[in-house]
Amino acid sequence: MTYLLTGARLLGGAPRDILLDGGVVAEVGEPGRVDAAGATRVDADGLVALPGLVDLHTHLREPGREDAETVASGTAAAALGGYTAVHAMANTSPVADTAGVVEQVWRLGRQAGHCDVHPVGAVTSGLAGRQLAELGAMADSAARVRVFSDDGVCVSDAVLMRRALEYVKAFDGVVAQHAQEPRLTEGAQMNEGAVSGRLGLTGWPAVAEEAIIARDCLLAAHVGSRLHVCHVSTAGSVEILRWAKSKGWDVTAEVTPHHLLLTDSRAESSPVGPYNPLYKVNPPLRTDADVLALREALADGTIDCVATDHAPHPVEDKETEWPAAAMGMIGLETALSVVQEAMVETGLLDWAGVADRMSARPARIGRLTGQGGPVEAGAPANLTLFDPATRGAVDPGGFASKSRNTPYQGMTLPGTVVATFLRGRPTVFEGKLT
Amino acid sequence: MNRHLLSTSDLSRDDALLILDTAEHLAQVADRSIKKLPTLRGRTVVNLFFEDSTRTRISFEAAAKRLSADVINFSAKGSSVSKGESLKDTALTLQAMGADAVVVRHGASGAPHRLATWVDGSVVNAGDGTHEHPTQALLDAFTMRRRLGDLDGRRVTIVGDVLHSRVARSNVHLLHTLGAQVTLVAPPTLVPVSMGDWPCEVSYDFDAVLPKSDVVMMLRVQHERMNASYFPSAREYSRRYGLDPERLGRMPEGAIVMHPGPMNRGMEIAAEVADSGRSTIVEQVTNGVTVRMAVLYLLLSGSEPAIGGTQ
Amino acid sequence: MNGAQNQARDDRRPMAGQSPRDAAETPEGPRPGDEYAGDERAVLEAPDINRALTRIAHEILERAKGPEKLLLLGIPTRGTILARRLADRIEQVEGQPVAFGSLDVTMYRDDLRLKPARALGRTDLPTEGVDGRIVVLVDDVLYSGRTVRAALDALNDLGRPTAVRLAVLVDRGHRELPIRADHVGKNLPTSRAETVRVCLAETDQRDAVLLRGGLR
Numbered sequence: 001m002t003y004l005l006t007g008a009r010l011l012g013g014a015p016r017d018i019l020l021d022g023g024v025v026a027e028v029g030e031p032g033r034v035d036a037a038g039a040t041r042v043d044a045d046g047l048v049a050l051p052g053l054v055d056l057h058t059h060l061r062e063p064g065r066e067d068a069e070t071v072a073s074g075t076a077a078a079a080l081g082g083y084t085a086v087h088a089m090a091n092t093s094p095v096a097d098t099a100g101v102v103e104q105v106w107r108l109g110r111q112a113g114h115c116d117v118h119p120v121g122a123v124t125s126g127l128a129g130r131q132l133a134e135l136g137a138m139a140d141s142a143a144r145v146r147v148f149s150d151d152g153v154c155v156s157d158a159v160l161m162r163r164a165l166e167y168v169k170a171f172d173g174v175v176a177q178h179a180q181e182p183r184l185t186e187g188a189q190m191n192e193g194a195v196s197g198r199l200g201l202t203g204w205p206a207v208a209e210e211a212i213i214a215r216d217c218l219l220a221a222h223v224g225s226r227l228h229v230c231h232v233s234t235a236g237s238v239e240i241l242r243w244a245k246s247k248g249w250d251v252t253a254e255v256t257p258h259h260l261l262l263t264d265s266r267a268e269s270s271p272v273g274p275y276n277p278l279y280k281v282n283p284p285l286r287t288d289a290d291v292l293a294l295r296e297a298l299a300d301g302t303i304d305c306v307a308t309d310h311a312p313h314p315v316e317d318k319e320t321e322w323p324a325a326a327m328g329m330i331g332l333e334t335a336l337s338v339v340q341e342a343m344v345e346t347g348l349l350d351w352a353g354v355a356d357r358m359s360a361r362p363a364r365i366g367r368l369t370g371q372g373g374p375v376e377a378g379a380p381a382n383l384t385l386f387d388p389a390t391r392g393a394v395d396p397g398g399f400a401s402k403s404r405n406t407p408y409q410g411m412t413l414p415g416t417v418v419a420t421f422l423r424g425r426p427t428v429f430e431g432k433l434t
Numbered sequence: 435m436n437r438h439l440l441s442t443s444d445l446s447r448d449d450a451l452l453i454l455d456t457a458e459h460l461a462q463v464a465d466r467s468i469k470k471l472p473t474l475r476g477r478t479v480v481n482l483f484f485e486d487s488t489r490t491r492i493s494f495e496a497a498a499k500r501l502s503a504d505v506i507n508f509s510a511k512g513s514s515v516s517k518g519e520s521l522k523d524t525a526l527t528l529q530a531m532g533a534d535a536v537v538v539r540h541g542a543s544g545a546p547h548r549l550a551t552w553v554d555g556s557v558v559n560a561g562d563g564t565h566e567h568p569t570q571a572l573l574d575a576f577t578m579r580r581r582l583g584d585l586d587g588r589r590v591t592i593v594g595d596v597l598h599s600r601v602a603r604s605n606v607h608l609l610h611t612l613g614a615q616v617t618l619v620a621p622p623t624l625v626p627v628s629m630g631d632w633p634c635e636v637s638y639d640f641d642a643v644l645p646k647s648d649v650v651m652m653l654r655v656q657h658e659r660m661n662a663s664y665f666p667s668a669r670e671y672s673r674r675y676g677l678d679p680e681r682l683g684r685m686p687e688g689a690i691v692m693h694p695g696p697m698n699r700g701m702e703i704a705a706e707v708a709d710s711g712r713s714t715i716v717e718q719v720t721n722g723v724t725v726r727m728a729v730l731y732l733l734l735s736g737s738e739p740a741i742g743g744t745q
Numbered sequence: 746m747n748g749a750q751n752q753a754r755d756d757r758r759p760m761a762g763q764s765p766r767d768a769a770e771t772p773e774g775p776r777p778g779d780e781y782a783g784d785e786r787a788v789l790e791a792p793d794i795n796r797a798l799t800r801i802a803h804e805i806l807e808r809a810k811g812p813e814k815l816l817l818l819g820i821p822t823r824g825t826i827l828a829r830r831l832a833d834r835i836e837q838v839e840g841q842p843v844a845f846g847s848l849d850v851t852m853y854r855d856d857l858r859l860k861p862a863r864a865l866g867r868t869d870l871p872t873e874g875v876d877g878r879i880v881v882l883v884d885d886v887l888y889s890g891r892t893v894r895a896a897l898d899a900l901n902d903l904g905r906p907t908a909v910r911l912a913v914l915v916d917r918g919h920r921e922l923p924i925r926a927d928h929v930g931k932n933l934p935t936s937r938a939e940t941v942r943v944c945l946a947e948t949d950q951r952d953a954v955l956l957r958g959g960l961r
């Protein structure tokens with residue numbers, strides 16, 4: 001199929017006609033100047049065209065927790081959120097710590113066809129933090145794993161972390177660290193601060209994240225490897241990353257949409273009542289000052305990218321008392337809207353900046369080819385049409401994800417994904433899965 | 435309409451005074467030969483206890499029975515709950531049984547708030563995790579008022595494991611609402627790191643605060659805190675933060691000693707202090723029934739509750 | 746929430762000049778805050794009330810054959826005031842004090858669930874209790890009789906008086922239970938739509954019994 005997207009504002013700029021043909025971008029030109037005989041015309045007037053989004057941090061739950069999400073449902077949610085590639089985290093059951101498991105996930109992604117699925121390999125066997133998993137086998141597998149993470153748990157052993165950082169140099173891999181000092185966060189329920197003190201919930205201190213990030217930056221510098229920091233959540237972490245980058249060290253970092261918009265006050269008062277575990281997430285929602293620092297850091301590039309940490313959980317794991325509830329929130333289908341609200345509406349990022357932080361940079365960190373743009377003649381036709389002019393209430397009922405644990409329930413957010421193209425083929429068209 | 439008692443921070447000054455005044459009237463009932471009132475006839479109160487707390491459960495049970503309510507005791511131990519039934523399913527079961535009020539004790543902070551979203555009846559928090567224990571604070575305030583009169587301007591010192599104490603949280607809010615000046619005394623490891631907006635003072639020095647206290651309330655110190663290095667040893671804790679006869683002697687004349695129980699005699703409080711004339715510990719138990727009667731009466735007797743205002 | 750309910754909520758705390766019990770006794774009748782067609786008019790003024798209480802004091806004494814065993818128990822708030830005044834008069838006549846107190850009946854009411862939970866009144870009894878006494882219940886207005894029924898139940902839980910009698914300042918009729926007063930200040934025929942309000946100097950700055958006309 002050939003598509004002519006007419007009048008799309010490429011990266012939020014002047015209107016352009018974009019011709020997609022044969023899986024690549026055939027031509028980008030002034031409106032009305034692109035010759036497109038026989039093409040299906042898509043009226044993209046007023047819509048923002050972005051390169052297909054890339055998520056470095058998605059939990060697809062398959063294999064093991066298909067009641068919460070499957071590769072098919074999770075990637076459908078990704079497509080609806082404007083994504084053309086996701087990295088599937090390793091904390092499945094069994095854990096993605098062998099070539100067999102990562103190839104299975106990779107194949108399931110190809111079968112579903114909603115977006116590219118790049119499995120993340122576990123750093124340690126069984127995420128147990130004792131022994132390195134077969135990182136090389138996973139790198140050499142059909143899934144060509146380049147990102148390794150024990151996400152969900154921290155690689156807290158300094159020696160093991162050093163070895164992992166060193167080892168992945170052989171195939172240009174990266175260790176994505178879930179930074180959480182375990183002893184400082186035993187039984188932790190939410191950000192340690194005024195709200196946790198009032199609510200009587202065990203605190204998760206910012207220092208437990210910052211101490212690990214500082215250590216890992218030093219380790220990465222020492223062994224000359226690259227480090228990626230998952231879901232940065234505190235102002236202090238931003239300071240450490242800024243310092244590490246100023247040294248020229250190869251350190252990258254991500255921030256989640258929810259850490260850009262929500263604070264720990266939600267545990268105390270929210271549209272869904274106090275102590276509602278919809279707001280329970282790891283790392284926890286922090287304070288206003290942290291949110292502002294994270295936005296600033298994403299804007300100035302200290303934090304490289306937005307990653308969703310999409311974490312589906314079935315209803316029964318959230319309809320409980322807070323300490324018994326699972327940590328995590330879904331985010332693929334709301335990510336771009338949240339980024340518009342937190343970064344674009346505030347003037348911190350323009351749409352070119354959004355494309356950089358949600359597509360180009362994550363693709364580069366994951367060493368993906370054919371993803372991350374730019375949208376220009378000859379490039380793979382991975383792109384997203386987004387209408388930033390809408391504004392509406394978040395309706396989890398319409399989500400493609402199997403889970404409903406969105407923290408944005410009851411909120412209004414801007415923007416709608418109108419279409420997503422994966423190598424020239426629409427995965428989402430007129431706001432619906434194809 | 436707020437039909438629950440979940441936190442003392444939800445109580446206005448008028449609400450708090452109404453409860454205490456009502457309790458004052460009800461205290462007379464305790465002195466007569468027939469201690470029962472017909473007021474809550476036909477109403478069902480469920481005591482839903484996920485943690486063992488015989489004293490609190492008995493107190494609520496006595497309160498409900500003196501008001502002629504039907505009482506169902508639901509202990510989570512050995513029930514379907516211990517077989518993995520969720521709090522929500524338990525709530526729906528109680529709902530189906532027609533509970534007009536659920537008195538809940540739970541190890542998880544906020545569990546009563548969650549329960550309140552699943553049942554139609556009134557939820558009374560009988561202690562949730564390390565969050566609150568509102569009726570304990572109400573009975574403490576009631577006891578103070580009976581001994582000292584109006585609490586406005588009174589200096590109340592609460593000593594011990596503030597970090598993990600639901601009694602301390604509930605008391606800070608309520609006593610502030612009633613006009614008292616609260617000082618929390620604890621080793622720095624046992625106060626929350628950030629307590630910017632708590633309406634109270636914090637001190638690490640018991641001896642400095644002692645002579646300026648009208649009330650000294652000692653909190654129970656759990657032995658497991660010692661193993662988690664919150665303080666070096668029981669002896670050191672006792673030396674720095676325990677109330678012994680020597681410290682009792684330095685309290686102002688007329689000042690009283692309180693303890694929510696159960697006590698660790700010899701740890702946070704010396705036996706001679708606990709048994710002294712200044713101690714209100716036994717009165718607190720008696721007053722507990724009266725205050726809980728007042729709470730149940732005000733939440734359940736009418737077509738709508740008399741406390742809590744709108745929410 | 747409509748206005749009437751709002752008003753009803755306010756009733757749970759005793760208000761000066763308005764007995765919440767009066768409203769409680771007329772579930773279908775007018776409530777404080779409703780608008781009335783006519784003005785309030787006084788059916789008894791201070792001297793009338795004074796004379797009525799003096800007469801009732803003498804009646805009580807005569808019937809009890811002396812003050813020794815008497816116990817006057819007022820039903821809060823205005824019944825308590827009237828009981829104290831009657832006790833004063835009996836003391837003036839007899840030269841010796843007569844026991845009096847107050848008996849709150851809220852916890853015994855049969856209409857609690859029709860209205861928001863309400864504050865309790867005082868119960869003050871002599872330390873000797875009620876056993877063997879001639880108890881005279883004192884209230885301001887006798888209407889449905891339900892308050893007196895509640896008082897009899899409350900008394901039953903407190904002990905066993907030799908006899909129980911009832912004295913009221915105004916009997917306005919419309920009984921719903923087989924109850925009658927032994928001593929009545931004034932029989933006042935009313936319609937259910939009317940409101941009777943008793944003002945006493947101790948709480949309302951003046952003595953008067955006021956009648957207000959039906960609903961507009």
